[in-house]
Amino acid sequence: MISEEIKKKIRGIVGAENALDSDLDRFGYSYDASFVPLLPAKKPDLVVRPATTEEVSKVMAVAYEHAIPVTPRGAATGRTGGSIPLQGGISLSLERMMKIVELDVNNMMVWAEAGVRTIDLYNACAAKGLFYPPDPASWKFSTIGGNVAENAGGMRAVKYGVTSNYVMGLEVVLSDGTVLQTGGKAIKNVTGYNLTSLFTGSEGTLGIVTKVLLRVIPMPKKRGTLQLMFRTLDDGCTAVHRMLQSGLVPAAAEVMDRFCLEAVAKHRKTQHDPAIGACIVIEIDGEDDEALALQTKRMEAVAKECGVYEFRVAQSQQESDELWAIRRGISSAIASILPNRLGEDISVPRDAFPEVVRRIATIAEKHKLTIAVYGHAGDGNIHPSILCDLSKPGEEERVHRAVEDLFDVTLSVGGTLSGEHGIGITKRPYIAKALGESGVKTLGAVKQALDPKGILNPGKIW
Numbered sequence: 001m002i003s004e005e006i007k008k009k010i011r012g013i014v015g016a017e018n019a020l021d022s023d024l025d026r027f028g029y030s031y032d033a034s035f036v037p038l039l040p041a042k043k044p045d046l047v048v049r050p051a052t053t054e055e056v057s058k059v060m061a062v063a064y065e066h067a068i069p070v071t072p073r074g075a076a077t078g079r080t081g082g083s084i085p086l087q088g089g090i091s092l093s094l095e096r097m098m099k100i101v102e103l104d105v106n107n108m109m110v111w112a113e114a115g116v117r118t119i120d121l122y123n124a125c126a127a128k129g130l131f132y133p134p135d136p137a138s139w140k141f142s143t144i145g146g147n148v149a150e151n152a153g154g155m156r157a158v159k160y161g162v163t164s165n166y167v168m169g170l171e172v173v174l175s176d177g178t179v180l181q182t183g184g185k186a187i188k189n190v191t192g193y194n195l196t197s198l199f200t201g202s203e204g205t206l207g208i209v210t211k212v213l214l215r216v217i218p219m220p221k222k223r224g225t226l227q228l229m230f231r232t233l234d235d236g237c238t239a240v241h242r243m244l245q246s247g248l249v250p251a252a253a254e255v256m257d258r259f260c261l262e263a264v265a266k267h268r269k270t271q272h273d274p275a276i277g278a279c280i281v282i283e284i285d286g287e288d289d290e291a292l293a294l295q296t297k298r299m300e301a302v303a304k305e306c307g308v309y310e311f312r313v314a315q316s317q318q319e320s321d322e323l324w325a326i327r328r329g330i331s332s333a334i335a336s337i338l339p340n341r342l343g344e345d346i347s348v349p350r351d352a353f354p355e356v357v358r359r360i361a362t363i364a365e366k367h368k369l370t371i372a373v374y375g376h377a378g379d380g381n382i383h384p385s386i387l388c389d390l391s392k393p394g395e396e397e398r399v400h401r402a403v404e405d406l407f408d409v410t411l412s413v414g415g416t417l418s419g420e421h422g423i424g425i426t427k428r429p430y431i432a433k434a435l436g437e438s439g440v441k442t443l444g445a446v447k448q449a450l451d452p453k454g455i456l457n458p459g460k461i462w
């Protein structure tokens, strides 16, 4: 509980209208987009919405003095429960820090406040002919601060990498309110430890990101979309793998299995061809039409070697948007099939992708569960989604055992628990298995050094 006296102090910093404690407001900041109904959703005692770094710093100083838990929050699109305030305290929302502070065209860099939406940053850069590639499927809602905190990926990661590949520097407020600036516009920088990397992906457990310096690149001049249909998921995965091996790097290569295709067809009231067991949607980009035509020709040759059932090249922007709508529609389409959905986010070495996809099918059979598979085939990041009804007797236990098997398979091929969604609450029980004792101990030492009172996002990762 936060006393009335402390609330008054915080209201003095951010204004009464930005320090909310009604039941409804607290409820509104108690959940995120993790599909786990059994999470003990906790309401914060106070929702605080600062507008400046100075305000964040002052609020943190108060929280530090009184050892109040603080859970940072962007747009709450997180999939692992990261912005759920497990121990109450303050939900610190960055939603009012929405300014693009500087767009430095000469250096191709942009400073943005943490609450800027990913798509707004993309559009602001695009207007200047610049390209910010990380494109999480949630980019219409997610914030840059949340992307940094989770080291978010996206469809274009296969060619362009993930958020961390673009973060040049950060402004971070530490647990005691100290404002720290890391990195900068110098491309090469080995002065001291790489604190920018340390905070990127730290899930709000080490500091509050208030501003982000991102590098951007020239916008590709031409883009094209291809849709490849295969009879089996195995054939589709093998085709993407062979493309990469032969030096063909698509900007994005997204795979979806039969179940996802059927769910999207049902959702869109269209027919699914039962001969099709997998679909790959590919984005290619380049300097001109010839470059795209050459890539298309070479990709078609590889796809034919792998028994492609249908190879389609989008002829217009509208057709391209339609093909991508299938991929973007998966999440909501499969979520509507059964009452509960547990979405995982494993990441495996590229060459293990087809094998892991096969083993997921075996796990589904073993535990009598439906597991829909889609993901970023180009970079080995798979999203197996367990669709279930947790109100059925025994179902919850079966789901847990299936998740354990899934992680065992992932780790056995040299993969990792999360490619982009982070650990949060949902993967916490498995982190020791993935990192080993020395890994967990080292992470613990970093946490202790930066957050000695343990007030930053308590209960996450650990």
Ligand SMILES: Cc1cc2nc3c(=O)[nH]c(=O)nc-3n(C[C@H](O)[C@H](O)[C@H](O)COP(=O)(O)OP(=O)(O)OC[C@H]3O[C@@H](n4cnc5c(N)ncnc54)[C@H](O)[C@@H]3O)c2cc1C
Binding pocket: 032, 033, 071, 072, 073, 074, 075, 076, 077, 078, 079, 081, 082, 083, 094, 114, 135, 136, 137, 138, 141, 142, 143, 144, 145, 146, 147, 148, 149, 150, 151, 152, 153, 154, 155, 203, 204, 205, 207, 208, 209, 210, 331, 420, 421, 457, 460
């Ligand atoms: C439909 C859908 C599709 C998605 N697709 C993708 C995808 O393709 N790729 C991908 O990587 N993710 C994806 N996600 C997950 C999610 O969108 C990302 O993790 C995103 O980065 C979260 O941003 P957010 O602003 O919503 O952060 P939140 O969910 O609010 O917070 C996420 C975590 O970051 C911390 N945090 C937030 N802001 C800050 C800050 N300023 N300083 C410190 N810590 C902070 C929070 O405490 C929490 O631990 C998807 C989610 C949905 C719902």
